[in-house]
Amino acid sequence: MAQPAPAVPQNTTAPLTPTQTPYFENGMAVLLNTWPALSMAVENEFGGPDSADKRDWMCGAVADLFSSEPATDAEDLESFLLDILSDEFETTLEDDSAYIVSQRILLLRRQIASDDFTGANALSEFWNKNGRDKPKVKVVRQGGIDDEDEEEEGGEGEGEGDVDMDEAPQLVAVKERVEKVVDEDGFELVQKKRR
Known part of the structure; x- marks a missing residue:
């Protein structure tokens, strides 16, 4: 028998309290760290040698987005995540x-806004058990790094769905190699870069 969906408060666009914020930031960071597309981009250094630092910065950017625009919806968050993947990880x-991760992040935020920390705690437990080589989840904000490993890390909490996504999506590098075009006199023609 399926469990009923958790009750979602009517006003989920209000800023989180100082008590709720660390739960959200930790859980959101776990969801991003367990997103196969982002993990693959980091492991393969699509963002260069500092790809892991860019992932940490991305977690902070998402936290800042919700601080400045609490009414962010799944489509806006998806677009934000896709822009970062494109700009920072090519x-x-x-x-x-990206949309699925966005929905999970918003569900987590709604739960925490209603003082329901079961999903956040389940994420924390999951991360502690399965984080392997990642002992801490970091949220990098403009002022520096906040280590966030106490309360939030992945797993399946009520209404969380599958946090450990099994299959990594296919990734396509944005940069395409431009073939050289040489004219009949042996001069290379300048080609316009394609995106």
């Missing part, structure tokens, strides 16, 4: 995993 997705 990666585009051929699946809808």
Whole structure:
């Protein structure tokens, strides 16, 4: 028998309290760290040698987005995540995993806004058990790094769905190699870069 969906408060666009914020930031960071598309981009250094630092910065950017625009919806968050993947990791997705991650982040935020920390605690437990080589989840804000490993890390909490996504999506590098074109006199013609 399926469990009923958790009750979602009517006003989920209000800023989170100082008590709720760390739960949200930690859980959101776990969801991003367990997103196969982002993990693959970091492991393969699509964002260069500092790809892991860019992922940490991305977590902080998402936290800042919700601080400045608490009414952010799934489509806006998906667009934000896709822009970062494209700009920082030169990666585009051929699946809808960014939207799924966005929905999970918003569900987590709604739960925490209603003082329901079960999803956040389940994420924390999951991360502690399965974080392997990642002992801490970081949220990098403009002022520096906040280590966030106490309360939030992945797993399946009530209404969380599958946090440990099994199959990594296909990634397509945005940069394409431009073939040289040589004219009949042996001069290379300048080609316009394609995106």
